[in-house]
Amino acid sequence: MIASAPTCSEELFDCEKPSDFCDDSYDNQDRMEKLENCVMQGETRLSRNRGCYLCGLVRAEDESRWGSMNHRQNLVFMSCLISCGIIKAEVAKEVFHRIGSGRKRLCKLHYIQAVRF
Numbered sequence: 001m002i003a004s005a006p007t008c009s010e011e012l013f014d015c016e017k018p019s020d021f022c023d024d025s026y027d028n029q030d031r032m033e034k035l036e037n038c039v040m041q042g043e044t045r046l047s048r049n050r051g052c053y054l055c056g057l058v059r060a061e062d063e064s065r066w067g068s069m070n071h072r073q074n075l076v077f078m079s080c081l082i083s084c085g086i087i088k089a090e091v092a093k094e095v096f097h098r099i100g101s102g103r104k105r106l107c108k109l110h111y112i113q114a115v116r117f
Helices: 009-013 028-040 071-084 089-101 108-116
Strands: 049-051 058-060 064-066 105-107
Touching: 064 108, 071 089, 071 108, 105 108
Parallel strands: none
Antiparallel strands: 049 058, 064 105
């Protein structure tokens, strides 16, 4: 017998609510300690640090990306983050307009959170 397909994200990810699988467990303190260790060891090939426009955390350049200039893509992205409980609708509206009018850096983690939803 073929099992029926999950009808919602809660069934798909086997969780109570969407926020169960949208947890941001990334610790900015760990990132800063890693950066300090690299400096102490004399490593000079450090990537440039960037601030996330959405959450404000400092990330290495390779841990962030530019927001899209495609308004529809940004709309879907913000909708997923709202549904996931990462940001509120008022904040998403402001971020949506800012990303579209000028490219802003965002954490790759936020894209992962949006995809998980």
